[in-house]
Amino acid sequence: MQETQHNSRARALRPLEHASLGAMMTDAARRHPERAAFVNMGVKLSYRELDRQSAAFAAYLTGALRMKKGDRIALMMPNLLQYPVALYGALRAGLIVVNINPLYTPRELEHQLQDSGASTIVILENFVGVLQEVLGNVPVQNVLVTSVGDLLGLVKGTLVNAVLRHFKKLVPPWWLPGSITLKAALKEGGALPWRDPALRLEDIALLQYTGGTTGLSKGAVLTHGNVLSNLEQTHMTIEPVLEDIDPVVMASPLPLYHILALTMSCLLITRMGGTALLITNPRDLPTLIKDLARTPVNCMIGVNTLFNALANNPDFAKLDFSRWRLTVGGGTAILQAVAEKWLQVTGLPLIEGYGLTETSPLVCVNPIDSHAYTGTIGLPVPGTEVELRGPDGLPVADGEPGELCVRGPQVMKCYWKRPQETARVVQADGFLATGDIAYRTPEGYFKLVDRKKDMIIVSGFNVFPSEIEDVVALHPDVLEVACVGVPDPRTGEAVKLFVVRRDGALDADALLAYCRGKLTAYKVPREIEFREDLPRSNVGKILRRELRGETARSQEDDAVAA
Template structure:
């Protein structure tokens, strides 16, 4: 993305924006706007949910359910403990774990205490984790014991106020004891670690339950999350999401979906999307809290056989996922025995959904995939297809209520229908900026207040939007962003590498795969050795699937590597 900020759109473009053609394509029951005066805090939303649905199941994990009342008690205990440890309003609390029962309790407990949540991918390497914790200024971290060894390694560089060790069976009662034993001794999923002074999650609950949390004034303009992303420029940075940003997006999603929920109220949302990912966080954890639904937490969605077994024992009503997940499930043995008769809709985002996958999924479930679009910087949902579609559309649908979009050219002017340009977004869900990076914030915000997504899109006359391509070289692997700069930097640090270039190539399984082109300094360097080096410094999905050695790399006359030339070679071999 260019570092220049486009000029404000000319008057004609602004007028076109005000017409918002997509509003005429809305279902009759969906409001054109949300009541922004109703936007409160996520703490208020949680308290309201606990008060309204105390005996409903809020979450289920490994066959054990937790009610909203129980979740409320656990969140209060965590908030009280954090405050007793000295947490002040605005302090950062990191959560580093997959979808286990403790996650929602920690999430809401941190917010109740006045903390700001930093969601961390538990598969991060030492290097990735250190950057995020240091950049955010994290004081407390809750980590699943399976990944505590990474935290232990990272603590050699800096200190945290407190590390809390969570077990997968925490908050599951007696069932949790079995889950923990299987994790530790059967699956051998816990590597040895040593973190002096770390406390157990159960100790936190016991101590915190002795007193209620101190009232903390949290406002809609306070920060709720530092949601780390490469954004549209490739540099890992935290999108500052205020309570009002995320709460607004929950209300927008509710307004779009509620007319199609049907008469039943006890909805069950398949929550296989990780809660540390903004899609899972908002559409599963927070939206379900707003409507009193239950999150069916899937701790390891890569275990497709186990996932299918779980689905067989439940009558789920709502589902969210990414293309690769739907593809894996649709082709899994036994999926034909899952009862999808109660499924109201299945939404997809995070990466482009392939038509072949959507076709197979409908054959299996009877429901089309309803594709949407969003980013970490937009809390995340910007657009979604109507929920009453009968067939997959191949578009990202229409902007949600109270969302304005524009397709703009290089000069910042809005383009006519059908022309390709940069998708720009304005709405209450758009972030406050990037954490401590005003220069990066300026690059992605226009002078008239639109967020530049970096994605190339076109708009149809009815307001429907289709994503065409990416303006940057970002690679999307199973819905997760991979930035070539980061992978190239790791490769360049290997003593046997002279230079490297990284691109994404189409892949049937993951959407895209990472490919590296390397000029060797050491002629004896092998692809396996280089991949092993990457494994020490990068999360699995960032590791190059293929490494190709070359004598030279294509460059401009000023020495900049031309990734586009490499991509063209892949697309037009020979």
């Protein structure tokens, strides 16, 4: 039982100051009314305005739409000032927020709206066409439509909307009788009476859907207490490097509908009374870099692919990083080559953390003042226990791989309407089985090996794709890499690489020779495919699942042709 004893010494969590996320926001507005809470496209939304507009939205939802505590409301938009207004308005009304990726297909959108039972949706006009396709099959009764420029001021907002609609043609034609604009809803709500409902820590704040990369997307039920606990855990972890900065200004290129960005770039920033720089389109690197150049940013969160793209961009390297104190990576493993390049360019380490939707999300993080790349996910955050368990459900010995299991106040209540799925992952003793395989190093850090479902079995030997990717990514001519298992008649499965080259002269023979010098024989790739790019999730995570599917379909086609 060494594992439990080790983790029982984790720092205790401080008492929570607020009973709800809405109360946390109004407290920040009381303390810093004139300070910018969010900045987008050069326009600032003060805490006073955030308080006023979110209260107006809450009044509209409960007054005009007659929504009640516990009703679900879907938010489907990228990083815009409208997002925190709608989020905090819904939370202050006692509603349950359902975040939706605006790039979802009709099938994915229909599943999430049906499953959550959302009766209201706030959606950017660019994506209304997708909603139109499924509206007859879902329980949505109220559609509130917003435009990119709605909260950017009359002149700038009108110009931005005109450019997007008429010049860039990014708003497909749509017609939705009965819909109302978000601007009209805010105006009407501002004239309605509203009382803040009495919310408790155990009330549900979010139905946060899992990414669906390992199966059907499920709604993790996160309470106000779950999320507030994780905010406190995260704040206790990062405050040593930010305690002398006021306000903290965080660059927020990850979409707020994703749990990592939602927690750190929206909710935590509010908890700290800081400012979030919202990036609407992080794939537009030139605009992102211009935003970073004109804003006094001192911290940033991101994923490995974004850090890799920025670190290899010459314009990014010209920025002044003297104000920067913290860069945190999550969502997927930070590769050593990317961490070393980032440190070289910015002078800052990439601090890798680990979490998942079901844990609100943060579980572990590396020492916040470390400059050395550890290749681990670090230590549990305050108030969190981590055990590594074998197939028998018992803790494994130190140094042995086991399934990473988590217990703490940030662990979800359950999966929405899925008691069997909940029972499969939440153990009787309160530990959540994550599906990730890890081991503990002699220093006590947790090293994530891989997802159980991603593991490749070659002639009975376990091969973890992340190990292969980490080795190959260190090759100077490799820009990006993904590793999957493919069927093999002799070994059961074999390793296949998908590689984006930095230097087009790199060929498969040279890369295989490199692998043979770094990996034992059964881990050496059997096949290498060079690509111009790799498939990604909405936050930039490389999707091995899609690559496996492509390979399987290609093999089926070859078999038919033969």
